[in-house]
Amino acid sequence: MKLKNPFVLAPMANYSDLAFRLLCRRCGASLAYTEQVSAIALSKENRKTLNMIKTCEEDSPISLQLSGRDKNILLDVIKKHEKNYDYIDLNFGCPSKKIVKCGYGSALLKEKEYIKELLEHLSSNMKKPLTVKMRSGFKQNESLELVKIMEDYVDAIAVHARTREQGYSGKADWGIIREIKENVSVPVIGNGDIESPEKAFEMLNLTKCDYVMIGRAAQGNPFIFEQCNDYFNEREYQKYDLKEKKGVFFEYHGLLKKFDLLNLGLFKGQALEFFKGYNGSKEIKTRIVTSKNTDEIIEIVKRF
Ligand SMILES: Cc1cc2nc3c(=O)[nH]c(=O)nc-3n(C[C@H](O)[C@H](O)[C@H](O)COP(=O)(O)O)c2cc1C
Known part of the structure; x- marks a missing residue:
C-alpha cells in the first residue's frame, strides 16, 4: 500500500458514505473505506446494502470493507465486486454484540487457526489486495500474535489499539501500534483517539506507523484532513468557522x-x-x- 499522505478516513457505519468520503478526499484524506457491509447481505444484493457500497471514479483509492466469516460467501462477494475497489478490507474489529454473536468482526480474533485459513483462502483467490482492520484482541491484547498470522496474506493492517472488551473506554494504547510496526513487514495504519492534527502527528512520531486513521474526529468535520496535512507539512493549520x-x-x-x-x-x-x-x-x-x-x-x- 502506498498512499499520497498519512491521513486515512476510518470506516464508519452511517457516516462514511460516498458523499462524505468525497468531501474528506477533497480536504486531503489519502484513503477511505466504505462502512462495513455484511457479505451475506451483499450476496443478496438488496438496494440498501448496494447503496452502502456505492462509489464513483473520484472516490479513489477506496477500500470495500466486508464483515463475515464464511470463506466461500466472502470470496464470492469479493469476486463479484472487487473490480470497483482498490482494496478489500476484512473487519476483525467490530465490537457490537450483534456482529460478535454471528462470529464476525472482533469475534474472529478468538480463532487464530481460522484467521489463517480464511486469509489464505481469500488472498490466494482474489485479484485486489486484501487488508484487515482489527482491534488489539478480544478480551486481552494479543495483537502481536495476531498480526504475525495476518501479515503473510495482507497488504496493510489497521489497528484500533483497544480490545473488544474495552469498547471505547479508557485510552487507546498507542504502544501496541508501535510494537506492531516494529514486528511486521506490511504497512501499519494506527487508529484510536486521534482528536486533532497535533494528536495525528504525535501518533505518527511515537509509533512510527505508516498511516493514521481518523474516525470520530472526522464526523461532521472533513476539514480535519486538510488541517492534518497542513500541520504535518508546516506545523500550523487554519481553523474553520x-x-x-x-x-x-x-x-x-x-x-x-x-x-x-x-x-x-x-x-x-x-x-x-x-x-x-x-x-x-x-x-x-x-x-x-x-x-x-x-x-x-x-x-x-x-x-x-
Ligand atoms: C459511528 C461509528 C461507526 C463505525 N463503523 C465502523 C465500521 O463500519 N467498520 C469499522 O471497521 N469500524 C467502524 N468504526 C470504528 C472506527 O473505524 C474507528 O476504529 C474507531 O472509531 C476508533 O477511531 P477514532 O478514535 O478515530 O474514532 C465506527 C466508529 C464509529 C464512531
Missing part, C-alpha cells in the same frame, strides 16, 4: 442528492455531527431530530 461548516454541509447535501443517497434518518445523524459543539447546538438538535424531511433540515441549518 460556522459559515464554512454550513457551506460544506450544503455541499454534502448536494452530493447525496446527486448520488441518490438522501435518507432522512442518516441525514439527521450527519447534521447533528456537523453542528455539535456550537452555541445554540442543543436547540437545533431537537428541531433536526423532529424534522419531517431533509429540506426542513436545510432550512434549520440556514437559519442557524
